[in-house]
Amino acid sequence: MKIFYGVQGTGNGHVTRARVMAKELYAAGYEVDFQFTGRPVEKYFDMEIFNGYQCKPGLTFNSDKGQVNYLKTALEAQPIRFIRDINTLDLSAYDLVISDFEPVTAWAARKQKKPVLGIGHQYAFNHHIPRAGSGLIVDQIMKHFAPADIGIGLHWHHFGQPILPPIIDTPDFPTAIVGNKIIVYLPFEDTNEVIRLLCPFENFEFHIYSPVVVESKYPHVSCKPLSRDGFQKDLYDCVGIISNAGFELASESLQLGKKILAKPLHAQMEQISNAAALEQLGYGHTMFNMDTTVIENWLHNHHAVRVTYPNIARVIVQWIKNGMQPMDQDFIEQVWDTVEVLQVRH
Structure with missing residues (x-):
């Protein structure tokens, strides 16, 4: 065929x-x-x-x-x-x-x-x-x-x-997790603004993947170019992700048992609906604006959901x-x- x-x-x-x-x-x-x-x-x-x-x-x-x-x-x-x-x-x-x-x-x-x-x-x-x-x-x-x-x-x-x-992909569940490692994928946001919002949380390690790499002056915040292999390696042993409310990344994160904080793209029905579904199912948390209070509360929340698909x-x-x-x-x-x-x- x-x-x-x-x-x-x-x-x-x-x-x-x-x-x-x-x-x-x-x-x-x-x-x-x-x-x-x-x-x-x-x-x-x-x-x-x-x-x-x-x-x-x-x-x-x-x-x-x-x-x-x-x-x-x-x-x-x-x-x-x-x-x-x-x-x-x-x-x-x-x-x-x-x-x-x-x-x-x-x-x-x-x-x-x-x-x-x-x-x-x-x-x-x-x-x-x-x-x-x-x-x-x-x-x-x-x-x-x-x-x-x-x-x-x-x-x-x-x-x-x-x-x-x-x-x-259905990889094995990671045996070792870096407890303060957070992956950030917000390609539709201003990366400099994302770095500014994350820099106060010095007890966490942020790996930002961005279409446009921006230099970070903070040792706990790094900005990396888009790379499938690099992203998957970081996703595998991180504790959670901050991302837009796209479907596929949240799916991979649920399969790996990562906690999720999703910020849907405004005026995009699919992402707004995905955010609603995450909340309804209890699979993740959401924010509709880049909010440091929401981010801080989520960073200190230790609960996640793993779904074996x-x-x-x-x-x-x-x-x-x-x-x-x-x-x-x-x-x-x-x-x-x-x-x-x-x-x-x-």
Whole structure:
């Protein structure tokens, strides 16, 4: 089987998920061509697994100082190029088209009357899950941005809906934790402001990963360039993360039993909803502005949650091999029955 796989490149969560899926698809013997849209080609990193991938501008949401900037988004859109990319993407040679909320692939497939399998967190919003910051315009964007004929939605909990757990690597639980080590990933915030807010907490060690590296004059605060391997090594033995409310990083953190402090991107429904879900489930804490009081209270809170998720990428690939029959209630329940929620104290 030959597969075309489109991936939304805005942020790193979709790309991280695609890496896990790529490994399982290759292991199953599938030939896969990947397309990424949503950021300049030079901004991608650690892409070796994707074997000759291609990039297009696509569509993306621009942010400024921690919130979505809809005016900037509209001004920087390239509608003529977007339509041309849809019209020139030939999918005739492919047996299956997959989209992780990637609009060029989804709309090209629709134009060519090829069914699309949507895999990603955004497809969970087709069901009754925690939702906040929504509205008519946002709902229409979510519905039409990257439409799929079959949508496999992913979330941290099933909420009684036909959705699956997150697609993440499933490493062993770390045996040694550095009790004062905190990972910070706030790419949509001003890094200098983040350093200023964290510098008073001298009993903690902060590792900030940022698209733009800023020199820190504080020995307990370091700023590092984006690196998949470096980030994973630091995440593995840290005690907690301070991040925006993206889905994939929180999923990895829950799998590893890290405490979470999430600051959702303003005016971004998905992240605001993720923050609501973390609070509702008791899986993490949230702040809607960079607040030193909230940060201090969280730093001294020793409680975390570990959720043991199965290898969902392998589950989905096996489902594809078995003919992609509708996922009935028994199928969904069997998957979730393997998930265990554990309380952790660091």
